[in-house]
Amino acid sequence: MADPAILLTNDDGIDAAGLVRLYEELTALGEVTVVAPSENQSGVGRARSHAVVRQDHPWGYTLSGTPADCVAYGLRGLDTDFDFVVSGCNHGPNAGNYVTGRSGTVGAGIEAAFLGTPAVAVSAYHHEDFFPDPASDYDFGRPARVTVDLCQRAADAGLFTAGTLLNVNVPLDVPDPEMRLTRPLPDYDLHVEHDADPDDIDAVDAIGRDGGLDADTEGTVVRMHEEVWPDVVGFENPFPPTEQHRERYPAGSDRRALVDGEISVSPLTIDRGDAETAALDKVIQQYNGARGSD
Structure with a gap:
C-alpha cells in the first residue's frame, strides 16, 4: 500500500507523548490526519457523545469527546477516505479481556471496525516499571516504530480488510522484543x-x-x-518476569507476552455471535418442540 491515508487518535489526549511520537513515525508511512480528544479520556471504552466541540489543530482536529467520537467524526465527517485507523500510543498496556473492553484506545479501534475501516490499537508498557508514568520520562519511539512496521506488513499482506482490529502491546525497555500472536486473557x-x-x-x-x-x-x-490487574497493590508491576507468573498466564495469552517482555498482537472481532452454540441450539429446539403444550 503506497502512501496510505491514516487517521490517528488516542485516549490520553492530543498532547500525549505517545501520540506525538506515533505521529512523527507514521508521517514516514503515509498521509496522517489526527482527530484526538482535547483532554484525557482514558477508560471510557466505546462511549459516544451526541454532540462535541471541534477545534482546529496543526495536525488535524481536537474534539471535546471520546476516542470513539474522534474516529466516528474522522471517518464520517471528513472528506478523506482513510485506509486504516491507528489508536495510541497509549501510556500503559491494554491486556486482558476486561481491560481491553473498557479501554478508550481499543474502543476507538472497535468504532473504526464497526464503520468498516481496519484499525490498530497500540499501547506501551515498561517491562520493569509497568506504567510509564510520568509519560514525559519515557521514550515512545520503539512502540511507534513497531506500529509503523506492523501496519506496513499487514497492509502488504492484505490483512487490512473491513472489520480488522489488532490490539498491540509493545515494551518500551526491551531492545529487540519478539512479536507474539496472542489472545486476550479473561483475568478479572x-x-x-x-x-x-x-x-x-x-x-x-x-x-x-x-x-x-x-x-x-x-x-x-x-x-x-x-x-483488573489481579493480586496487585497500587501501581506495582503485575507481570514481573518470574516463573510464578509464567505459570499463571498461559503461553499464547496477551498477559503472558507482557511477562516475557514481548510484543503482543491480538486480533479482535466485532462479531460476538460466533461462539460454540451446540448446547444453546439444543435448548432452542427443546423450546420449539414444547410450544403449544401449555
Whole structure:
C-alpha cells in the first residue's frame, strides 16, 4: 500500500507523548490526519457523545469527546477516505479481556471496525516499571516504530480488510522484543466493600465519572474495588518476569507476552455471535418442540 491515508487518535489526549511520537513515525508511512480528544479520556471504552466541540489543530482536529467520537467524526465527517485507523500510543498496556473492553484506545479501534475501516490499537508498557508514568520520562519511539512496521506488513499482506482490529502491546525497555500472536486473557475479579467511608471516595469513584457522593444521602455506601490487574497493590508491576507468573498466564495469552517482555498482537472481532452454540441450539429446539403444550 503506497502512501496510505491514516487517521490517528488516542485516549490520553492530543498532547500525549505517545501520540506525538506515533505521529512523527507514521508521517514516514503515509498521509496522517489526527482527530484526538482535547483532554484525557482514558477508560471510557466505546462511549459516544451526541454532540462535541471541534477545534482546529496543526495536525488535524481536537474534539471535546471520546476516542470513539474522534474516529466516528474522522471517518464520517471528513472528506478523506482513510485506509486504516491507528489508536495510541497509549501510556500503559491494554491486556486482558476486561481491560481491553473498557479501554478508550481499543474502543476507538472497535468504532473504526464497526464503520468498516481496519484499525490498530497500540499501547506501551515498561517491562520493569509497568506504567510509564510520568509519560514525559519515557521514550515512545520503539512502540511507534513497531506500529509503523506492523501496519506496513499487514497492509502488504492484505490483512487490512473491513472489520480488522489488532490490539498491540509493545515494551518500551526491551531492545529487540519478539512479536507474539496472542489472545486476550479473561483475568478479572471484584471486591465489594460495604459501609465504606464517603470521605475516602472521590468523584471518579462515584456513580457517574463526574459525579460524587452526597454526605446527606441515606443508605449504605458500597465501594466496588476492581481487580483488573489481579493480586496487585497500587501501581506495582503485575507481570514481573518470574516463573510464578509464567505459570499463571498461559503461553499464547496477551498477559503472558507482557511477562516475557514481548510484543503482543491480538486480533479482535466485532462479531460476538460466533461462539460454540451446540448446547444453546439444543435448548432452542427443546423450546420449539414444547410450544403449544401449555
